[in-house]
Amino acid sequence: MEPTPPMEIDTSRPHPARMYDWYLGGKDNYPVDEAMGRQMLALDPRVPVMARVNRAFMQRATRWLAGQGIRQFLDVGTGIPTEPNLHQVAQTVAPDARVVYCDNDPIVLAHAAALLRGTDEGLTEYLQADVRDPDTILEGARKVLDFNQPVALSLIALLHFVSDEDGAHELVGRLLGALPSGSYLVLTHATADFKPEESKAATDKLKAAGVTLALRSREEFTRFFDGLELVDPGVQVPHLWHPELGDPVPGQDDETIPGYGAVARKP
Structure with a gap:
């Protein structure tokens, strides 16, 4: 796959991937990301726990899928690398697994070399593209993945940054529609179902900073x-x-972790 020319990193406003990195204790973020992250913490202290819970969910779902015989993974909204990455989990179970990572943040491109270290038997590639451009994603993924064989489409903690006006459901349908029977959809998503007042305050704060947050109900x-x-x-x-x-323990108030997750098979 031909490398994508690097894009300029905008450090003037927060970016969800870099905020996520800050929540996980990473160092690949900027003061604007930390500042917004701290504001989110003041509104809802569960956010860092949710980030860890999402990572653990991704790892469990990937292990489960590899155990079901899935050998191809398309991870859209990859984020800044945090080990173990999806390909490391998949290739531990199935060394011949093929993984395509995709993200729109240039800082992720800067870490692509770390993402691409996989097994000799398998294959790992990185594609810089936005989920709102599914045709570019599919075009790039087809160069690595065999779309005649099942693919696990992973959208972890991503779709709550895509509004209905941007066609979130249609985008998922376009991506999944290109995949064959036996493929899987893996999602996690933030919600306002449990603490609506805190969630609305967080949504308003992010909107003021230019970040869309579409908190969907169950x-x-x-x-x-x-x-x-x-x-x-x-x-x-x-x-x-x-x-x-060994998974993160959210605490006693389990039901208020602000999100949902699920895995489903395409018949």
């Missing part, structure tokens, strides 16, 4: 899986989906 989240076969236990608060020992 019903709205479940719509992404229309026509698919949900894997047991269906739509769950992410840490309750196939929990494992």
Whole structure:
């Protein structure tokens, strides 16, 4: 795959991927990201826990999918690398797994070399593109993945940054529509269902900083899986989906972790 020319990194306003990195204790963020992150913490102290819960969900879902025989993964909204990355999890189970990462933040491109270190048997590639441009994503992914064989499409903590006006459901449909029967959709998504007042305040704060945050209800989240076969236990608060020992523990108020997660198969 031909490398994408690097883009200028905008450090004048916060970026979700860099804020996520700050929540996870990373160093690949800027003062504007930390400043907004601290404002989010003041509004809702659960945010860093949710970031860790999302990462753990991704790892469990990837292990589960590799255990089901899935050998191809398309991870859109990759974010700044935090080990273990998706390809490391998949290739631990299946060394011949192929993974395509995709993100629109230039800072992720700067870390692409770390993302591309995989097994000799497998293949790992990085594509710089935006989820709002599914045709570019599919064109690039086809150079690495065989679309005649099942693919796991992973959209972790991404779609709440895509509004209905930007066609979030249509974008998922376009990506999934190009994949064959037996493929899977893996999602996590933030919600305002549990603490609406705090969630609205966070949405307003991010909007003022130029960041879209579309917090969807359980019903709205479940719509992404229309026509698919949900894997047991269906739509769950992410840490309750196939929990494992060693996962982050959100605390006693489990139901208020502000998000949902699910995995579903394309029939």
